[in-house]
Amino acid sequence: MTRFMLTLLALGMGNAQAAQIVMEDQSQLKVLPASAAAAFSPPAESELPDNAFGKMVREGHALFVDTRRLMPNNVGNGLNCSNCHLDQGRMANSAPLWGAYPMYPAYRKKNDKVNTFAERIQGCFQFSMNGKPPAADSPEMTALSVYAYWLASKAPIGVEMPGRGYPDVPQPAQGYDFGRGEQVYKDQCAVCHGSHGEGQSVANDYVMPPLWGKDSYNWGAGMHRINTATSFIKHNMPLGKPGSLSDQQAWDVAAYINKHERPQDPRLIEGSIEKTRLKFHANDGVNLYGQKVEGVLIGQGTGK
Structure with a gap:
């Protein structure tokens, strides 16, 4: 592969248009x-x-x-x-x-x-x-x-077909733990994505993508769901070592990543995180939007 050999590290893909916040019903397929x-x-x-x-x-x-x-x-x-x-x-x-x-x-x-x-x-x-x-x-x-x-x-x-999407990873009996996730992040992720999830850049171009903060995916993206991020991480990360993390490690580190702030959900209703949570996040997989974590309200956004 000559011109096509540009593979970047990453997280981020999300949902479709404004109201399209859940996985699609494709029972006709x-x-x-x-x-x-x-x-x-x-x-x-x-x-x-x-x-x-x-x-x-x-x-x-x-x-x-x-x-x-x-x-x-x-x-x-x-x-x-x-x-x-x-x-x-x-x-x-x-x-x-x-x-x-x-x-x-x-x-x-x-x-x-x-x-x-x-x-x-x-x-x-x-x-x-x-x-x-x-x-x-x-x-x-x-x-x-x-x-x-x-x-x-x-x-x-x-x-x-097999390989479509990000295959589901069942949530472990222990659930997820932010402390364990932080350790996994330090050991497996920080070398590429930075100790503060800021990614790595050369001049103005990111060579390793940011996982939280103003330059990462926003609160409306599919990857803000802990279960979706877990599936991506389990099957694709660390780069070059897919499947090397246990299910527990993948859930823990996905939760740790997604407890951090990122740009606001563009569907924010009347400036209210709670109204936005109820309409778009309450039944959208496992996510932290609009919840308090360690005394901090998640979903306040970072701006662009």
Whole structure:
């Protein structure tokens, strides 16, 4: 891989548009039987045609791995798409694009609406990137969608394949513990993400993404859920050593990360954390938004 070998460390991908805060109801889709659970291989760069389509795929790939620099008007933090979808959106169990694209359009029960793939991407910009969603018919959205389509071009439509999303990690009987999580973070995460979750940057470019603070994902992103962050961490982190943490360690460190402040949920209702919690967070997985942790109200936000 030449131009495609830009894999960044990361956390951050989130939900779709404003009211789309829960995992989608995709009961209309087929699930691949266990006997067919062979790993899917997306097409290689060498298979790209030398024409307008191939050019647009490459443009979408560039936007995907260098989002912050190439789309500064749409990204409000220090993240790129590839921070949550590792190996340029190719890696199984890291929400690969080839596992997502064939599942849309999809009905979401929570908002009683069929969502397009473009709407799903827009949500990522609003929440995970803490920015402004590009228009559905913008050149950037077209390029990103074409890149996702190409990665999924050999995949079946409407079939939930192994490796899609971030596989669930059951919560341990002990639950989670912030103190244990802090120790895991110091031992396994701080070397890349900084002792204060600030990430690492060279000049104005992050080479390792921030996990909390003003340049990380906001309180509306899917990764603010402890269970979602746990799944990402368990199957993908530390980089190069996926699966090396126990389930307990993954839950503990995800909870520790997500007890820290980050930009406010852009859906904040009338300036009220409690109203926002009740509408968007009360039934949205395991999360700390609007709760008091060690005497501090979580969800106050850090601003942009």
